[in-house]
Amino acid sequence: MVKLHRSVLVIITVLLASAASLCAQAAAPPDLDSYVANSMKTFDVPGMAVAIVKDGKIVVAKGYGVRKLGDPTPVDEHTMFGIGSNTKAFTTAALAGLVDAGKLSWDDPVYQRLPGFMMYDPYVSHEMTIRDLLTHRSGMGLGEGDLLFWPHSTYTRDEIVYKLRFMKPASSFRSHYAYDNLLYMTAGQIIPAVTGTSWDDYIRQHIFQPLGMNHSTVSNAAFKAGDDYAFPHERVDGRLQVIPLEVLDNVGPAGSINSCAADMAKWVQLQLNHGKFVDREGSLFSERQSKEMWTPQTILPIGEPSPALATLKPNFADYALGWGVRDYRGRKLVGHTGGVAGFVSRVMLVPQENLGVVVLTNAEEGGAFDSILYHVLDHYFGLPPTDWVAAFKSVKDREVEEAAETMKRAEAARAADSKPSLPLEKYAGVYNDAWYGPITIRMQNSGLVITFDHTPTMIGDLQHWQFDTFKAHWRDRTIEDAFLTFSLNPDGSIDSARMAAVSPLADFSFDYQDLLFKPAAQK
Numbered sequence: 001m002v003k004l005h006r007s008v009l010v011i012i013t014v015l016l017a018s019a020a021s022l023c024a025q026a027a028a029p030p031d032l033d034s035y036v037a038n039s040m041k042t043f044d045v046p047g048m049a050v051a052i053v054k055d056g057k058i059v060v061a062k063g064y065g066v067r068k069l070g071d072p073t074p075v076d077e078h079t080m081f082g083i084g085s086n087t088k089a090f091t092t093a094a095l096a097g098l099v100d101a102g103k104l105s106w107d108d109p110v111y112q113r114l115p116g117f118m119m120y121d122p123y124v125s126h127e128m129t130i131r132d133l134l135t136h137r138s139g140m141g142l143g144e145g146d147l148l149f150w151p152h153s154t155y156t157r158d159e160i161v162y163k164l165r166f167m168k169p170a171s172s173f174r175s176h177y178a179y180d181n182l183l184y185m186t187a188g189q190i191i192p193a194v195t196g197t198s199w200d201d202y203i204r205q206h207i208f209q210p211l212g213m214n215h216s217t218v219s220n221a222a223f224k225a226g227d228d229y230a231f232p233h234e235r236v237d238g239r240l241q242v243i244p245l246e247v248l249d250n251v252g253p254a255g256s257i258n259s260c261a262a263d264m265a266k267w268v269q270l271q272l273n274h275g276k277f278v279d280r281e282g283s284l285f286s287e288r289q290s291k292e293m294w295t296p297q298t299i300l301p302i303g304e305p306s307p308a309l310a311t312l313k314p315n316f317a318d319y320a321l322g323w324g325v326r327d328y329r330g331r332k333l334v335g336h337t338g339g340v341a342g343f344v345s346r347v348m349l350v351p352q353e354n355l356g357v358v359v360l361t362n363a364e365e366g367g368a369f370d371s372i373l374y375h376v377l378d379h380y381f382g383l384p385p386t387d388w389v390a391a392f393k394s395v396k397d398r399e400v401e402e403a404a405e406t407m408k409r410a411e412a413a414r415a416a417d418s419k420p421s422l423p424l425e426k427y428a429g430v431y432n433d434a435w436y437g438p439i440t441i442r443m444q445n446s447g448l449v450i451t452f453d454h455t456p457t458m459i460g461d462l463q464h465w466q467f468d469t470f471k472a473h474w475r476d477r478t479i480e481d482a483f484l485t486f487s488l489n490p491d492g493s494i495d496s497a498r499m500a501a502v503s504p505l506a507d508f509s510f511d512y513q514d515l516l517f518k519p520a521a522q523k
Contacts (some may be wrong), residue, residue: 029379043368049261051358068231081360084338092322096289118165141170146509166435188253213263230362232342246341268356367392431517480506
């Protein structure tokens, strides 16, 4: 029997301990399943999918819960979810590949790539670059123009790009951050202009296929019974329920991709590997472009978080190219969220730790994905555990309470006994907004009904609120109610009408405040 020298035994022991430590460091949190279950229960989320990538390896790609409320079919690693604005990083990656190929530059003027491109301000039309399209600093207001596609409209991508020229800026060019979707869609339209291939086909051919993202799509329009996809859920009139899939093809480059845990893990592997494939030679984009896409471009304001989330306050926060960049516990984070009707998602990269996390959900609960994200980050950072589920739930509860109080005060303050200035039929007619186009108000059953003519689901009953303000109560209850206020001319005729969301919690994409309707007879 061969005896080992004591020093050799010590070395072997140290090596084994080191190997065990490395394995422990690479492993997912041991309580991940129970933590996800707690988050889903607390935030009332029917289904989730989670992916974790560490040191180039896929550690977790797993589904939780059910695809559809009331249906036991489980979520698995291939169940597709709408990833919303996490689509934006795919669009910038596609453009990065074209930059590598010398077919365009980030700083090319947009009008040179999209002939006829115009913004409201001629100076901006001339100076705006591809980089500007991707960095939310155009001068447009938050979510301005989103009603051109949300809820689903009949407008095409080209029609929406054309309408940019009618959108008045909210600030000067490159001076403020304001998140937008329309300019990302515009950036996506540069791909067919340069390559002759649609954004949709380009993403399939140049990203999905090379990465083996075989369960991902650029649209949900062709989903059919039996396909492995999650159903969207939303709290409507206080009750969580299944809602129809929102088709976002006309703004595809900004938010229409559907993907799953297994495929998003591959996407995260590529990102952490700076554009290079992890299993073979070759790349989708160069390390230089990877660095460019993670380089801060627009400074983001940093507010004071709720005390429950005080440790999440960053020292810096910026928007790069398709990614947000900030810090947490001394590490740089590169990430993005996504939200479409009935889905929210989170992708986060920690380059310093070679770590990536993806959380996909089929309900609109950001606290659900963030609580899981920070639980995973804390595990890999070696930090003491925090009950992030309780922390994010307390913040949500407070937001809901404050919104309810605001609406209650508004209800109490309104002049409920006031009357409209005009007979109801005088408010009926066709009205036009410079960028949205026409709406129609008509009499029906002794009341007024409003329709947004290019948005089939936007049909609402106008309920008198006070004076010349009505509340548009949409028949599709997934659409946020809005106030509609008429202004009169001295002779009593209608000069214009403006809108505003009723709830303080309304998604910013219901950008009612950016509309100014004029009676169609006015020129």
